[in-house]
Amino acid sequence: MAFINKFGLVLSILLLFTIGSIGIGIGLGLVDTNLILTYANDPHHKMVIIQIGVLMWIIGLLIVYTSCIFSHEEKGIAFQNANGEVKITRKAVEDFIVRVCSQEPNIRMVKPRVIIKKKYIKADLVVAITSDVPVAHATSELQVRIKESLEAGVGMVSVKSVSVRVEEVFYTGGRLRGVEYTS
Amino acid sequence: MVDQVGIGSVKVSDEVIATIASVAATQIEGVAGMSEGIVDGLAKIITGGQATKGIKVSVGEEEAAIDISVIVEYGYSIAEIGRKIQECVKNAVESMTGLKVVEVNVYIQGVHLIDEKNDEKHEKGRKLK
Numbered sequence: 001m002a003f004i005n006k007f008g009l010v011l012s013i014l015l016l017f018t019i020g021s022i023g024i025g026i027g028l029g030l031v032d033t034n035l036i037l038t039y040a041n042d043p044h045h046k047m048v049i050i051q052i053g054v055l056m057w058i059i060g061l062l063i064v065y066t067s068c069i070f071s072h073e074e075k076g077i078a079f080q081n082a083n084g085e086v087k088i089t090r091k092a093v094e095d096f097i098v099r100v101c102s103q104e105p106n107i108r109m110v111k112p113r114v115i116i117k118k119k120y121i122k123a124d125l126v127v128a129i130t131s132d133v134p135v136a137h138a139t140s141e142l143q144v145r146i147k148e149s150l151e152a153g154v155g156m157v158s159v160k161s162v163s164v165r166v167e168e169v170f171y172t173g174g175r176l177r178g179v180e181y182t183s
Numbered sequence: 184m185v186d187q188v189g190i191g192s193v194k195v196s197d198e199v200i201a202t203i204a205s206v207a208a209t210q211i212e213g214v215a216g217m218s219e220g221i222v223d224g225l226a227k228i229i230t231g232g233q234a235t236k237g238i239k240v241s242v243g244e245e246e247a248a249i250d251i252s253v254i255v256e257y258g259y260s261i262a263e264i265g266r267k268i269q270e271c272v273k274n275a276v277e278s279m280t281g282l283k284v285v286e287v288n289v290y291i292q293g294v295h296l297i298d299e300k301n302d303e304k305h306e307k308g309r310k311l312k
Contacts (some may be wrong), residue, residue: 076290079262083273084248084286086265092255095294099257102296155262 011059077116077157088154090114097123100149106130106138108170120160123150127164131171139164195280201238204249204287207275208268213259218252218292237292247282254293265289 025031039045076089097112109128114121123146129138143162150159208214217237237252249272255264269287276284 079265081266081269083266083269085288086262086269086291087289088261088265088291089293092261092291092293096257096261099294099296153257153259153261155260 009063012063015056075116077121077154090116093121093123093150093154096150096153097125097146100146100153101125101127101142104142104145106133107142109168117160120158121150122161122163123159124163125165126167128168128170129166131169135166135169139166195242195282197240197242200240200242200247200249200276200280200282203276203279204238204240204251204272205236207271208251208253211264211267211271213256213264214268215254215256215295218254218290242282245283246285247276247280248286248288249276249284250288250290252290252292254295255291257294257296261291261294265291 022031026033040049076087077093078085078087093114093116094112097114098110101107101110101112106129107127108130111126113124115124125142125146127139127142129135142164146162147159151157205217209216219236239250241248251268251272253264253268255261268289272287273284276282
């Protein structure tokens, strides 16, 4: 969604520049308005213009939608008290998850992504595990461990969900790629 | 800061307050160090390493506000460390300078594992083993 947002932003800027350039061109007499009118009056070209217009609307709506989503996402967990504010950044929370995972013998790699909302946080993890234990067992244990550690270690925060996606399984003699398991 | 007692004034520079805050914060158990941001890094390059990293001080006539960015050690309650930093920094600055510290804002920027540097397999805190 972030990509769509950036892409939409770039496209919107380009569109504004184009419209601005056409306006300047018409004003300075560099663009023939009759040529534009002739193009726009052609039935085939009308369809093209309508399609471009619809596309612009869709991109605009996507930008508004993604902006609404990201405006609700916090950049960190903040606690206010008499002495000021304590803010734990998202990176610190993600670091914390990496540290928790480093204590787990079956977890070989972790890529955490934390979504912080006003009243709770959600953690999405991509992990690589060893083949010593059943995947379901390892991931469910990890979910509980992460939730408990976050609530105890970060403090004053409710963990709504911990999603784990197993991207790789390491077994004796090599590793399996592309194994997916989401719990 | 200006302390007028009739025979002149005493000024305590922002850097001194930042140093006091930095020392107070790093003495707390569970604080791994100060966090250096991009602005601090640039300031250090420009000023030749004189910037106090991770601390921003706003000083008025008799009051001060401090923003402090730290990295904490894994295994401690992060919220608890934050509160301790606020109290220690406030007490240290108030007792040493006489300024009233109105707020200490703490930003926890990262979590550090104590034996992380010795763990060769630990790359950038992501690949674990």
